[in-house]
Amino acid sequence: MSNTIRCDVLVVGGGHAGLMLGAALAHMGFAVRLIERQPLAAIEAAPADGRSLALLAGSVRIAKELGVWPKIAAHTAEIERVEVVDVEGGGRVRYDSRSHGKGPFGVGIEHGRLRKGLLGAFLAEAGHDAWLAGEVAELRREAGVIAARLTDGRTVAAPLVVGADGRGSRVRELARIGVDRWTYGQHALTFVLRHDRPHHGAVHEWLRRGGPLATLPLPGRRTGITWVEPSAEALRLLALEPGEILALFTERSGGVLGRVEIESGPSAYPLGAQHAHRYVAPRLALVGDAAHGVHPIHAQGFNMGVADIGALAEALQAARARGLDLGSGETLLPYARRRRADNMQRLWLTDGLIRVFTNDLPPLKAARSLALGAIERVAPLKRLAVRHGMQTG
Ligand SMILES: Cc1cc2nc3c(=O)[nH]c(=O)nc-3n(C[C@H](O)[C@H](O)[C@H](O)COP(=O)(O)OP(=O)(O)OC[C@H]3O[C@@H](n4cnc5c(N)ncnc54)[C@H](O)[C@@H]3O)c2cc1C
Structure with a gap:
């Protein structure tokens, strides 16, 4: 592993969730790398696509705490x-x-303004070298780390990899974490x-x-x-x-x-809608749409992701303070317990609302x-x- 890039946390996916988490962890002093398959220039030059989203007051508070709000x-x-x-x-x-x-x-x-803002926050906090353009082909656990091999042959090793790679998450698939989904x-x-x-x-x-x-x-x-x-x-x-x-x-x-x-x-x-069967595996965690996807009726989707990011960042900070391994069960399981219960509730709430309000039964x-x-x-x-x-x- 001589040419291996090493860091504390490897984030896969540079959508809203990956960028916010990467920026927040870099702000806290963690050495972060982020792998994204879309070229940086394409994200920076993307025209507006007509999408917008509501960030609830709780998410604004977390964005301020994590340093990405400005x-x-x-x-x-x-x-x-x-x-x-x-x-x-x-x-x-x-x-x-x-x-x-x-x-x-x-x-x-x-949607695009939020992504470009978070991209700016990530690059300012973590630096341009932290951005790795590419796709993950393989994940392998080795002594004390998880190593990700990219499709271009590069390898990145860290105690923890975070899948923030959206609904079709490759990280989730490589970790053999199942998902329930319906349309x-x-x-x-x-x-x-x-x-x-x-x-x-x-x-x-x-x-x-x-x-x-x-x-x-x-x-x-x-x-x-x-x-x-x-x-x-x-x-x-x-x-x-x-x-x-x-x-x-x-x-x-x-x-x-x-x-x-x-x-x-x-x-x-x-x-x-969809929900991953687990949010964590040894040396691996899922956040955002990689973990859960909901109907937009109650503007919950990314807000659930922001809460994941706040909880995971807090868990990693606490683990570092206690000298714990960032990829251990002791670090990750409390995150999974806390977020799965809350997300499950919101998923069923939005699902119930859409079924009740699109039903004509008197x-x-x-x-x-x-x-x-x-x-x-x-x-x-x-x-x-x-x-x-x-x-x-
Ligand atoms: C119509 C609509 C309205 C919505 N309204 C709201 C709202 O009001 N409020 C709200 O909170 N949410 C809303 N949402 C949901 C919100 O848009 C999503 O929850 C959020 O954008 C998901 O972000 P993410 O970063 O988790 O995933 P994504 O945006 O899917 O990002 C995943 C990233 O990973 C990259 N990637 C994927 N695979 C790989 C790989 N193998 N290697 C490297 N990179 C990879 C992708 O290129 C992408 O950049 C809405 C959604 C829709 C469709």
């Missing part, structure tokens, strides 16, 4: 109000950050709008039979749209002229944003409008919903 803050818009409407059942619930006194519910940010027969159509009315930091979500339609505030008079439909309908919408999509959006959103035009997108994503329709009505009227219930919605982990 690189993304300028691209975020605060979420001050949330309004959820059950279009067919008639229920409605409104949350306003001023009435619970704990600050914004979170922020909206474009919803839906696609999400995403685009970013420019509009003439201010959004006032409001998220609107219309829960419809075909799937939710949601707006997310972005900086300026700009809003991200996630519009879920059964796959055939979503692909039909994708093929429409921009003016036709905008007319349908304006009709379904009641014109809340005024005159609208498309800034980026639309693009479409098939929706499914008792379910009645139950869901009663539930929304109760949340709206009963203050402790509303506080509970706010707390759960804002927290990550």
Whole structure:
């Protein structure tokens, strides 16, 4: 192993999760390397693709603690109000950050802006040499380390490898960790709008039979749209002229944003959920979509990943302070226990919500409008919903 690159933690995958974890660990003084199969220049030059995501207040707190917030803050818009409407059942619930006194519910940010911000944070903290362009071909455990061989023949060895390589994780596969997965027969159509009315930091979500339609505030008079439909309908919408999509959006959103035009997108994503059977193996851990993937209805996906990253970074810092091996069960098992339980709960919550709100059975329709009505009227219930919605982990 004479030409082997050595480090404390090897991260595989340079999406949101891998970049945030890599930046955070480098910030804490760990020697980090990150393997990503997409070329750096392609990520830096990627045009906006119409995707946006909500980072909940709990994730913003973790991003601040981990030192990555300054690189993304300028691209975020605060979420001050949330309004959820059950279009067919008639229920409605409104949350306003001023009435619970704990600050914004979170922020909206474009997918590409977040990735470029996190990439900047990673390169500033870990240095350009820490970026290894390539793909992992093999993982082998040797005395005290796990060695990853890249497809170009290079080898990297570390006490711990972290799979942050997304839903189709090669690290998970090489570790022989199984995964349960299912699909919803839906696609999400995403685009970013420019509009003439201010959004006032409001998220609107219309829960419809075909799937939710949601707006997310972005900086300026700009809003991200996630519009879920059964796959055939979503692909039909994708093929429409921009003016036709905008007319349908304006009709379904009641014109809340005024005159609208498309800034980026639309693009479409098939929706499914999945959960890895385990999050850790000897000298190996999974974070983000490599560990779990959920329906976007409750904006949980990457927020669950941020909570994984916060928990793993904390576990590694504590292990270093106690002189423990970073890849040992003593270091990794508490991380897995803590995160699997929370993620499982969120996975079933989003799965249940999507099934209840896309179902036309009269008792379910009645139950869901009663539930929304109760949340709206009963203050402790509303506080509970706010707390759960804002927290990550
Ligand atoms: C329509 C839609 C709306 C969403 N809205 C929200 C939201 O509001 N809030 C929220 O929190 N989440 C949301 N999400 C989910 C969120 O986008 C994902 O959870 C998040 O982007 C996953 O990041 P990741 O880094 O874990 O995985 P990925 O983004 O998949 O990154 C994996 C990376 O690993 C690399 N890679 C893969 N295999 C290899 C290999 N063998 N070797 C080297 N590199 C490899 C890939 O190139 C990629 O860069 C939404 C998702 C969708 C589809």
